[in-house]
Amino acid sequence: MARTMIVEWEAPVNYPDAALDVVFPGGFFSQGIPDERVDHYEVERFDPGESVFMTIGYPRSPRIEFAAEDFENATVRIRAVLNSGSKTPFMTTTTLVFSMVAEFNSPNNTILLSFI
Numbered sequence: 199m200a201r202t203m204i205v206e207w208e209a210p211v212n213y214p215d216a217a218l219d220v221v222f223p224g225g226f227f228s229q230g231i232p233d234e235r236v237d238h239y240e241v242e243r244f245d246p247g248e249s250v251f252m253t254i255g256y257p258r259s260p261r262i263e264f265a266a267e268d269f270e271n272a273t274v275r276i277r278a279v280l281n282s283g284s285k286t287p288f289m290t291t292t293t294l295v296f297s298m299v300a301e302f303n304s305p306n307n308t309i310l311l312s313f314i
Contacts, residue, residue, distance in 0.1 A: 201266035205274055205291075209260040210236055236278045240285070244273040251275060 211230030
């Protein structure tokens, strides 16, 4: 079974003014709406063998899956690409550690299921 890493992040949001923001400033009563200026994201993963960041995808949603390969951890950087074509600066994660997620419908997990 191939190991997969799943990375999720919070999409940028805007907080429109609400009626009570005059009383309690700071968007306390506003509900965030997704930023419509974001077209897609660029996601890159650090390859320790090559010592460079390599592109792993251009998702439109704030989530991406990629093969974990032989590494037990990964460093990922993400940036938004706006509708105008301009790009935000990269945000780099701390080291993401690979963890196990069991598929309970798989017969290979009988040992795991015996402990639960």
